[in-house]
Amino acid sequence: MANEIHFQEDAASITDPKGFYAAASHADVRKKKDHRLDTGILFSRPPCSAAGVFTLNAVKAAPVLQCQRILKLDTSVHGLVVNSGNANACTGEQGMKDATAMQVEAEKACLAPANSFFVCSTGRIGELLPLEAITKAISSAGDAIRSGATVGSGFAQSILTSDTRPKTCTASFRIDGQTVTISGVAKGAGMIQPNMATMLAFITTDIQADSTSIQNLLNEVVKETFNAITVDGDMSTNDTVLILANGESGCSLNASSEVLFKEALFKVCDSLADKIVSDGECITKVVEINVKGADSDTDAENIARAIGNSLLVKTSWYGNDPNWGRLIDALGYAKARIEQELIDLSYDDVPVLVKGAPIPTNKAQWRKCVSEPRFSININMNVGQGSYRLRATDLTEGYVNFNMSE
Amino acid sequence: MANEIHFQEDAASITDPKGFYAAASHADVRKKKDHRLDTGILFSRPPCSAAGVFTLNAVKAAPVLQCQRILKLDTSVHGLVVNSGNANACTGEQGMKDATAMQVEAEKACLAPANSFFVCSTGRIGELLPLEAITKAISSAGDAIRSGATVGSGFAQSILTSDTRPKTCTASFRIDGQTVTISGVAKGAGMIQPNMATMLAFITTDIQADSTSIQNLLNEVVKETFNAITVDGDMSTNDTVLILANGESGCSLNASSEVLFKEALFKVCDSLADKIVSDGECITKVVEINVKGADSDTDAENIARAIGNSLLVKTSWYGNDPNWGRLIDALGYAKARIEQELIDLSYDDVPVLVKGAPIPTNKAQWRKCVSEPRFSININMNVGQGSYRLRATDLTEGYVNFNMSE
Numbered sequence: 005m006a007n008e009i010h011f012q013e014d015a016a017s018i019t020d021p022k023g024f025y026a027a028a029s030h031a032d033v034r035k036k037k038d039h040r041l042d043t044g045i046l047f048s049r050p051p052c053s054a055a056g057v058f059t060l061n062a063v064k065a066a067p068v069l070q071c072q073r074i075l076k077l078d079t080s081v082h083g084l085v086v087n088s089g090n091a092n093a094c095t096g097e098q099g100m101k102d103a104t105a106m107q108v109e110a111e112k113a114c115l116a117p118a119n120s121f122f123v124c125s126t127g128r129i130g131e132l133l134p135l136e137a138i139t140k141a142i143s144s145a146g147d148a149i150r151s152g153a154t155v156g157s158g159f160a161q162s163i164l165t166s167d168t169r170p171k172t173c174t175a176s177f178r179i180d181g182q183t184v185t186i187s188g189v190a191k192g193a194g195m196i197q198p199n200m201a202t203m204l205a206f207i208t209t210d211i212q213a214d215s216t217s218i219q220n221l222l223n224e225v226v227k228e229t230f231n232a233i234t235v236d237g238d239m240s241t242n243d244t245v246l247i248l249a250n251g252e253s254g255c256s257l258n259a260s261s262e263v264l265f266k267e268a269l270f271k272v273c274d275s276l277a278d279k280i281v282s283d284g285e286c287i288t289k290v291v292e293i294n295v296k297g298a299d300s301d302t303d304a305e306n307i308a309r310a311i312g313n314s315l316l317v318k319t320s321w322y323g324n325d326p327n328w329g330r331l332i333d334a335l336g337y338a339k340a341r342i343e344q345e346l347i348d349l350s351y352d353d354v355p356v357l358v359k360g361a362p363i364p365t366n367k368a369q370w371r372k373c374v375s376e377p378r379f380s381i382n383i384n385m386n387v388g389q390g391s392y393r394l395r396a397t398d399l400t401e402g403y404v405n406f407n408m409s410e
Numbered sequence: 411m412a413n414e415i416h417f418q419e420d421a422a423s424i425t426d427p428k429g430f431y432a433a434a435s436h437a438d439v440r441k442k443k444d445h446r447l448d449t450g451i452l453f454s455r456p457p458c459s460a461a462g463v464f465t466l467n468a469v470k471a472a473p474v475l476q477c478q479r480i481l482k483l484d485t486s487v488h489g490l491v492v493n494s495g496n497a498n499a500c501t502g503e504q505g506m507k508d509a510t511a512m513q514v515e516a517e518k519a520c521l522a523p524a525n526s527f528f529v530c531s532t533g534r535i536g537e538l539l540p541l542e543a544i545t546k547a548i549s550s551a552g553d554a555i556r557s558g559a560t561v562g563s564g565f566a567q568s569i570l571t572s573d574t575r576p577k578t579c580t581a582s583f584r585i586d587g588q589t590v591t592i593s594g595v596a597k598g599a600g601m602i603q604p605n606m607a608t609m610l611a612f613i614t615t616d617i618q619a620d621s622t623s624i625q626n627l628l629n630e631v632v633k634e635t636f637n638a639i640t641v642d643g644d645m646s647t648n649d650t651v652l653i654l655a656n657g658e659s660g661c662s663l664n665a666s667s668e669v670l671f672k673e674a675l676f677k678v679c680d681s682l683a684d685k686i687v688s689d690g691e692c693i694t695k696v697v698e699i700n701v702k703g704a705d706s707d708t709d710a711e712n713i714a715r716a717i718g719n720s721l722l723v724k725t726s727w728y729g730n731d732p733n734w735g736r737l738i739d740a741l742g743y744a745k746a747r748i749e750q751e752l753i754d755l756s757y758d759d760v761p762v763l764v765k766g767a768p769i770p771t772n773k774a775q776w777r778k779c780v781s782e783p784r785f786s787i788n789i790n791m792n793v794g795q796g797s798y799r800l801r802a803t804d805l806t807e808g809y810v811n812f813n814m815s816e
Binding site: 060061062063064091093094096128129130131241315316319320322323325327328329330332333335336337338340342344345360361362399400401403404405407408409 | 466467468469470497499500502534535536537647721722725726728729731733734735736738739741742743744746748750751766767768805806807809810811813814815
């Protein structure tokens, strides 16, 4: 069937789009003497146009600065190299040298031209990379790439930190007799309030597109997907989303393909964002907060984030407690126009407040909603047209325990 | 000795200033059939000038609105009535009626004129007060007041919620042969990022002062004390600080007494603010974050709050982990001017970063600092003259467990 997007998660690989290769290796970045994959390469033999979205944190890790430098050159790229376990953030000049060294080593290992690779790191902040070990691992992953490795599962493993599972998906559609494929791979799972968060996401596609068009589409889609999740309200120094488009499908991004392409890109990003939030550190619940009728989209976002980041709200979710008073308290300190006596609020479709007045007879149903692993909070401020959707998590003793030690 | 402030905490009572009475009673607001004091009255026979500072939360509890109404009348007041266990917040018109009923009952019980009492509530949000039981408790506390009760300890108990201990202190000084006394009583302990937080603080003094002068002084002092603490980053619907000045000392607030009075008021508020943060829900550490050299005081405050409210920073404190990378990450997403390569940072007086570069040889000393129940984080941004001091707490599994259930 034409004009239909085929979407898959289970057997998806970042190498599903034509012409992409991936491999991973072990540099023992964490010095744990295990065999954990921690260094990955993604490669396209045909040159790609590329786009990226990066953390807005004023403190940016060295690889983020390096990616931004590469993007600015506006030349073709061929791939990226990434390590987990060490973020190469707050590492000063040596960090910049190390990021460049990783990039150069990967280009060499893949026989790619200079300045054609992005470089990413994720993990602990403030320590220098074990560069020698990473260099060896890059070289070994490069050997696999040159021999034609197209298995993305090792790559998807190699970028993980506190994630409990890899995160990949693939969307494809047919147009004008050709198949266009978009694949993504991502990692979470703490320091997640992207804008971007300690989050990396890499997207490959075989559509033909110029970098400006693809950057514009990426900006639009990231805003409503990766940037609309929160685990702990902390925005990382390393958040990066990169997309590489190599044109191998034979189909171009144009007026007739753009709607489908954007829809497929949205599906990929939305699915990865959901995978990140639902694999948040030691969480037990994902809560979708839908705010509408706010004075502006910004007001709606402020309200959703105040609720989704409130410790008291998050702990009550963990305890299956429909404590709407804490929701309203958080809403009240959001920077937004609030007319308390106009607010409609429901858990899923069960009313909690109607025009500001509680419906306490629904209490048993509220409790049933918030006891589920997924539920939604739907708020109509009834003062305007602004809306926002945020996916948030609960806060557990496990999160505290997990993050209290190095 | 003249011009010296005498300060005491252990035997302090809100009735230390001349002419103040206090009593407490039990209304079983929590329906636990225990004997917990939960209803209190504070009374001055001589009329008082008064001032107040209230939550900036857009959702204000009924008693907050009622206090603001009373203050606006700018007439003399004689006291206040308070209950714990139920915040009378998000309770609509009935909540306003109940707040007024509490006030009227207290005025009646103390034989005080109409509109001469403040009313405060603290506790769970979104449920109606058990008014009949509270009315009886007010009447019984009124009996004690009329028979001359001046023991503040029951009153200090009656306002507590999740606090583990009462919080009182008294400062006094002599001037022109007379003694001026200021006493305060407060409660925390969750939903604490005052501005104000689920925090109540009541201050009595026997100085003679007009309400405008005392309001101005209160505003200045609260900004640097109660408003500069955070336990969980949640700002409550009920935060209230009230001061009553009855003039019984025979001394007036004037050019010669103002410096000492302000210093004494600061001591009282600062001590109560410290008692609130150090009795935060299930905390194990109090951390003073001192930011200086910021582009503005607002920048300094944004930096301090980003750090003090970061879940990852707070959990690392709990774990005695000198994870400065998380500090710098939080600093990086604060809305402030940041020149990473200029930042000086230390734990107590042990350098962590000097001009942005880490001093890893100090690591053992960092760990010693952050293992203490109190330590400071001192940051010089080296870009301007802005400064801010915030007292924050760690985040523990106990906090999550405590707040997950009703």
